[in-house]
Amino acid sequence: MAIKLSEAAEKRVEELKAKYPDSRSAVMPALYIAQEELGYVNGDAINWVAEKIGMAPVHVMEVATFYTMYYKKPVGKYHFQVCRTLSCALRGAREITEHLHKRFNLLPGEVSADGKWSYEEVECLGSCGTAPMCEVNDIFFENLTPEKLEAIIERIDKENPDLRFSSVKDKLGEGLKGQTKSEII
Amino acid sequence: MGEHRKILLANIDKEDQHTLSGYESRGGYKSIRKALGMDPLAVVDEVKKSGLRGRGGAGFPTGTKWSFVPRNGAKPVYIVNNADESEPGTFKDRLLMERDPHQCIEGMLICAWAVQSNWSCIYIRGEYGYPYDRLNQAIKECYAKGYLGDNIFGSGFKHDIVVHRGAGAYICGEETALLESLEGAKGQPRLKPPFYPAAIGLYDCPTVVNNVETLAACVWIMEHGGEAYAAIGTPKSTGTKLISASGHINKPGVYEVEMGYPVLRFIEEECGGIWKGRKLKAIMPGGSSFPVLRADELEGVTIDYDSLSKAGSHVGSGGFMVMDDSTDMVQAACNVAHFYAHESCGQCTPCREGGHWIEKIFNRVSKGEGLPGDVELVESVCNQIAGHTICAFGEALAWPAQSFIRKFPEEFKERIKASVKGSPLRVLPMNFEYQGAH
Ligand SMILES: Cc1cc2nc3c(=O)[nH]c(=O)nc-3n(C[C@H](O)[C@H](O)[C@H](O)COP(=O)(O)O)c2cc1C
Ligand code: SF4
Ligand code: FES
Numbered sequence: 001m002a003i004k005l006s007e008a009a010e011k012r013v014e015e016l017k018a019k020y021p022d023s024r025s026a027v028m029p030a031l032y033i034a035q036e037e038l039g040y041v042n043g044d045a046i047n048w049v050a051e052k053i054g055m056a057p058v059h060v061m062e063v064a065t066f067y068t069m070y071y072k073k074p075v076g077k078y079h080f081q082v083c084r085t086l087s088c089a090l091r092g093a094r095e096i097t098e099h100l101h102k103r104f105n106l107l108p109g110e111v112s113a114d115g116k117w118s119y120e121e122v123e124c125l126g127s128c129g130t131a132p133m134c135e136v137n138d139i140f141f142e143n144l145t146p147e148k149l150e151a152i153i154e155r156i157d158k159e160n161p162d163l164r165f166s167s168v169k170d171k172l173g174e175g176l177k178g179q180t181k182s183e184i185i
Numbered sequence: 186m187g188e189h190r191k192i193l194l195a196n197i198d199k200e201d202q203h204t205l206s207g208y209e210s211r212g213g214y215k216s217i218r219k220a221l222g223m224d225p226l227a228v229v230d231e232v233k234k235s236g237l238r239g240r241g242g243a244g245f246p247t248g249t250k251w252s253f254v255p256r257n258g259a260k261p262v263y264i265v266n267n268a269d270e271s272e273p274g275t276f277k278d279r280l281l282m283e284r285d286p287h288q289c290i291e292g293m294l295i296c297a298w299a300v301q302s303n304w305s306c307i308y309i310r311g312e313y314g315y316p317y318d319r320l321n322q323a324i325k326e327c328y329a330k331g332y333l334g335d336n337i338f339g340s341g342f343k344h345d346i347v348v349h350r351g352a353g354a355y356i357c358g359e360e361t362a363l364l365e366s367l368e369g370a371k372g373q374p375r376l377k378p379p380f381y382p383a384a385i386g387l388y389d390c391p392t393v394v395n396n397v398e399t400l401a402a403c404v405w406i407m408e409h410g411g412e413a414y415a416a417i418g419t420p421k422s423t424g425t426k427l428i429s430a431s432g433h434i435n436k437p438g439v440y441e442v443e444m445g446y447p448v449l450r451f452i453e454e455e456c457g458g459i460w461k462g463r464k465l466k467a468i469m470p471g472g473s474s475f476p477v478l479r480a481d482e483l484e485g486v487t488i489d490y491d492s493l494s495k496a497g498s499h500v501g502s503g504g505f506m507v508m509d510d511s512t513d514m515v516q517a518a519c520n521v522a523h524f525y526a527h528e529s530c531g532q533c534t535p536c537r538e539g540g541h542w543i544e545k546i547f548n549r550v551s552k553g554e555g556l557p558g559d560v561e562l563v564e565s566v567c568n569q570i571a572g573h574t575i576c577a578f579g580e581a582l583a584w585p586a587q588s589f590i591r592k593f594p595e596e597f598k599e600r601i602k603a604s605v606k607g608s609p610l611r612v613l614p615m616n617f618e619y620q621g622a623h
Contacts, residue, residue, distance in 0.1 A: 021263070025367055027369035028352060063371060085473075087437075087506050090517075091433075124274065126271070126313065128276055130437070135312060139314065172314055
């Protein structure tokens with residue numbers, strides 16, 4: 001028996017299925033929806049998606065584990081993804097990761113005790129011209145220095161903004177002080 | 186030649202360009218209206234005449250690709266706009282989608298009419314939340330105005346667009362992996378044949394897969410004609426190309442240059458020269474999937490398919506990464522190798538295993554633990570990958586790795602010699618990997 005997610009989520013999946021030539025295509029967006037509600041993709045999420053799409057759970061599991069953006073274990077409420085690829089590395093990506101390491105006293109992939117923070121190193125995020133950069137949930141922060149990053153962390157800590165994209169509402173969160181783009185600080 | 190001609194970026198700085206009214210106030214959606222008044226095959230011909238080649242990396246002639254689509258077949262025809270943009274050093278599609286989403290949509294509609302397709306999809310990489318939002322808003326506006334839906338522009342032609350988010354897998358940029366992903370499976374490239382998705386693609390139906398920049402260029406081509414486009418650039422590389430410039434330069438960013446523009450001049454003028462008053466050491470002009478070029482190899486080289494290929498690299502995606510003379514090439518090679526080891530889809534043994542071997546060997550050389558023969562070992566591993574895999578990721582992995590050791594052999598050998606003698610390693614100017622978390 002699969003768990004129940006919100007009605008909005010169920011409705012969204014049904015809408016999505018109708019948008020593609022075949023409803024199988026909706027498996028990825030459905031996984032995003034489940035992840036939004038549960039925070040990560042666990043067995044319950046897999047079963048829910050399998051039932052909604054009409055696919056074998058093992059098949060959904062295969063998809064969920066192939067892609068890195070479906071989290072198989074919880075991440076922090078604010079998850080920092082620092083690009084480590086060449087253009088960012090050439091302009092100081094390491095200092096950014098180092099700052100997060102010291103600031104949160106965490107290793108990549110670990111979550112702070114209050115569940116608020118986590119970080120990891122990722123590959124090129126298509127922001128190489130504004131390197132170094134990192135993505136927090138769904139928002140890019142570019143042209144970083146450790147000082148700028150610290151200012152961003154402090155504002156996030158204080159304002160608790162919504163930095164996520166919602167597939168149910170079909171829009172990006174409210175961001176810091178209502179802005180959804182990275183030109184914030 | 187008019188090097189600073191703006192085709193794709195003509196209106197990129199206009200504040201309201203992302204809105205339908207802003208786009209239309211600058212002549213938007215004129216090209217599709219014109220196309221809808223033409224025979225679909227004539228539209229294909231116009232694109233053929235333009236000489237436009239795919240901007241996603243491979244450079245395949247776009248009009249020719251469209252002409253592979255069967256006419257009046259029993260199966261529906263689909264279009265996929267490849268917005269997976271994950272090639273290291275590439276960020277031009279993001280700019281187009283963020284600032285000028287309607288240009289992307291109009292390009293897709295022109296293609297849709299040309300190949301008579303009623304359904305298309307923009308496959309956008311999952312990390313692009315903001316461009317995704319922008320595209321969705323633009324599409325919503327189009328539906329409201331009847332520019333999308335059952336009767337577009339009152340022509341009786343039906344077209345729907347869905348934006349589909351990827352979820353963090355570089356390989357989904359490869360067109361057959363993308364189609365697998367879109368069918369709700371793991372993104373693993375398909376065995377060839379069939380060679381062209383244009384014949385057998387999404388759900389076994391004919392499918393045109395084109396890059397965002399390619400489709401966007403069709404808007405100008407329809408307005409001004411294929412011949413006008415072909416008159417720009419060089420005979421074999423027509424038109425303009427978006428170059429995403431990054432790395433050790435003063436002015437990183439996306440630049441539109443006419444094909445045939447000199448590489449060194451591009452670095453000096455557009456990119457504002459090398460930062461911190463340093464000297465140029467090397468570039469990767471087409472993303473990290475094509476070989477690195479040394480500064481001394483760039484004299485007379487121009488940004489176009491012929492010249493960059495002759496120089497031993499490629500236009501690729503236009504991900505133009507610049508390294509200054511402080512760059513440690515062994516570390517740079519490690520960084521690139523890590524990407525490919527991490528992103529292999531795992532289907533083919535040479536790619537899945539070879540990628541990690543190359544990374545390991547580069548890493549040990551970089552740490553001062555290299556062994557005699559390591560350079561030759563990388564050569565041999567690369568030779569066993571390229572040409573022995575299902576998709577071109579194999580070459581994308583092997584060629585750049587090979588190019589680093591061939592172009593900078595002394596840096597690798599010096600490092601290995603030092604470690605063999607047990608002498609202390611010189612201090613590295615940069616250490617890319619932090620915790621080495623994979
Ligand atoms: C490993 C690999 C990754 C690729 N990544 C992309 C990509 O991110 N975006 C893209 O447009 N094309 C990418 N391509 C090229 C596509 O397979 C395909 O050729 C292209 O989308 C066709 O469009 P075009 O002719 O307009 O360039 C990639 C190819 C390979 C082999
Ligand atoms: S070459 Fe690599 S990425 Fe391509 S299909 Fe084989 S294993 Fe997958
Ligand atoms: S290399 Fe970091 S965003 Fe591209």
